[in-house]
Amino acid sequence: MADSTASYSGLRFRIATPDDAPQLQPLVKSAYRDRGGWTTEADMLTDDRIDIDGVIGKIVTPDTVVLFITDDIGTLVACCELAKRSTDLAYLGMFAVDPHRQGSGIGNHVLAYVEAYCRRTWGAKRLEISVTWPRPELSRWYSRRGFRETGETRPFPYSDLAEGEALRDDLYFVIMEKELSTE
Numbered sequence: 001m002a003d004s005t006a007s008y009s010g011l012r013f014r015i016a017t018p019d020d021a022p023q024l025q026p027l028v029k030s031a032y033r034d035r036g037g038w039t040t041e042a043d044m045l046t047d048d049r050i051d052i053d054g055v056i057g058k059i060v061t062p063d064t065v066v067l068f069i070t071d072d073i074g075t076l077v078a079c080c081e082l083a084k085r086s087t088d089l090a091y092l093g094m095f096a097v098d099p100h101r102q103g104s105g106i107g108n109h110v111l112a113y114v115e116a117y118c119r120r121t122w123g124a125k126r127l128e129i130s131v132t133w134p135r136p137e138l139s140r141w142y143s144r145r146g147f148r149e150t151g152e153t154r155p156f157p158y159s160d161l162a163e164g165e166a167l168r169d170d171l172y173f174v175i176m177e178k179e180l181s182t183e
């Protein structure tokens, strides 16, 4: 898929390059760790969520794109990582909306764009996410958008934290999946 800019519901989407990593890392950190957002993990973790090299690593990974998402005046408002996992499965990760802009529909629009992108680019029929347990408000947000828990869980990467620490030792990931429509 070409690295073109696409517009959708007042947002602009383009594929990030390594030069974007210094802008993306603070956005991800603030979305996941600042107390301003409605889904903050600040009570569970004090780390940076990811460092700049980690963001670059995702950007240059084959069959993976990081989307750089701005508003109509070019301000970075959101990002996410998309990866082709298999013939019909895509993965959504590092999904972050600027905490000052959360709750205004941006996440919803990004998710709709992501679903269309994964279908169009990879022919994906299913989209997978991993949600840190316990984040019931976030699981409900995904449930309202058609995701269902698969029953699979994965270990939390305690040994890979970027600076900082975990404030509890019982975290893990809950895997959720959505069937993508064929429209």
Ligand SMILES: CC(C)(COP(=O)(O)OP(=O)(O)OC[C@H]1O[C@@H](n2cnc3c(N)ncnc32)[C@H](O)[C@@H]1OP(=O)(O)O)[C@@H](O)C(=O)NCCC(=O)NCCS
Binding pocket: 031, 032, 037, 038, 039, 040, 094, 095, 096, 097, 098, 101, 102, 103, 104, 105, 106, 107, 108, 109, 129, 130, 131, 132, 137, 138, 141, 144
């Ligand atoms: C999760 C996230 C991507 C959603 O983006 P967003 O722009 O905030 O979401 P939207 O504005 O599109 O959705 C608003 C929804 O949030 C709900 N919401 C807003 N404030 C809320 C609150 N305080 N408590 C619970 N729900 C709330 C609204 O009811 C609305 O839900 P509905 O449309 O189903 O009724 C964003 O909040 C984020 O970046 N969170 C931190 C990082 C993260 O957890 N990423 C996901 C990892 S799996």
